Amino acid sequence: MNPALQPVLEVHAMSMQRQDRMVLNRVSMSVPFGAHVALVGPNGSGKTTLLQVMAGRLQPSQGRVTVGGLDLARMPGMERARQLAVVHQHEQVHGQLRVRDYVALGRTPHVEASKDESAQAVSSALTRCRLDGLQDRLMRTLSGGEQQRAAIARALAQEPRILLLDEPTNHLDLRTRADVLDLLAELGVTVVAALHELSLVQRFAHRVVLLSQGQVLADDQPSRVFTQELVLGHFGMDVFYLPIPHREHDVAVFESPQTARSPLAERFGAAIR
Structure with missing residues (x-):
């Protein structure tokens, strides 16, 4: 198999039960390196829970998640942070930090890196997210879309193999939603994003996974799912x-x-x- 097509992230027959409700029911999926995958589904379908399990924030009732063939649950925290970066729906802004210092928080898992290496990683993340001209601004002075780009830049500074995002366009205006998703399409990293706005999915996704009542009903290119x-x-x-x-x-x-x-x-x- 072409190494570029080998799975980097795999979910194996994973279930999650909360009290008497099956939130996820034997979900399996495989995400190759470099793929852009959109998770869609009605409210309560399990999108956010699936992302939390993929990120290692929740332990499934059954099944497992692997990254590069390694069990995520057995991976040390610092190694997990070098493999996966997460952008939440409601990010903590750290309003008194300057943008470049906020983005530099993503270097925390790379304690062994030199100052020059970390500075280069932060500079690259700022450039890729089109924040060069804003790096000296305080986070609290940024617009909602600029703050979201800063959160993505912070995640990119981690230099992860996989970027996980939960509703990255929520609470943004229509133009800014499109700009954020266009940015994700250009990043060149593996991306899995839960999205509520169906009309924006095609701006970045190679694949769409449709969830309903905790089960995968479709997993294909957008035109075959929609x-x-x-x-x-x-x-x-x-x-x-x-x-x-x-x-x-x-x-x-x-x-x-x-x-x-x-x-x-x-x-x-x-x-x-």
Whole structure:
């Protein structure tokens, strides 16, 4: 097998039970190096719990998670932090820190690195997240989108193999959501992100994993997951595919069934798949 296609992150028949509720039910998935995977599903489908187990923050009731073939549960904390970086839905901002110092917090797992190596890692993360001109600003002075880019830069400074994100576009305006996901698409690292906004998934994801009631119902490229049957059945929405200038593939547009059947939709001639 091509080394670039070998799995870097694997979830093996993993279940998670809380009280009398099965939050995750024998979930299995494999994420190759460099893949961008979106976790989607209705509220309560298990997306955040799955990310927490992948990050080693929760121990599953059954099954295991491996990174590069090594059991995550047996991995020392510092080694785990060199393998995985996490950006939470509600990040602690550390408002009195300057941006460059906040991003430098990501170097904590690399205590053996030289000052020059760490400085280079921080500088690279700032550049990749387009924060060069903001590095001397206090975190509390940044906009919501800038703070989110700083959180991603801090995670990149860890130099992880895998980046895990829980609703990274939540509470951001529409343009900033698109900018954050475009950034993720350009990073060149393995990314698994739980997303609520279906219309933004195609901006960065190679694969979509659809969860419902703690089970994986579909795991494929976006156009094969966002079918009329699955979208209507699990989100109560219709899906249209429309050509967009400068986009290689048609883009999924999600509408309520009433809107989708309106004369306006027919006038645009959108074909439902």
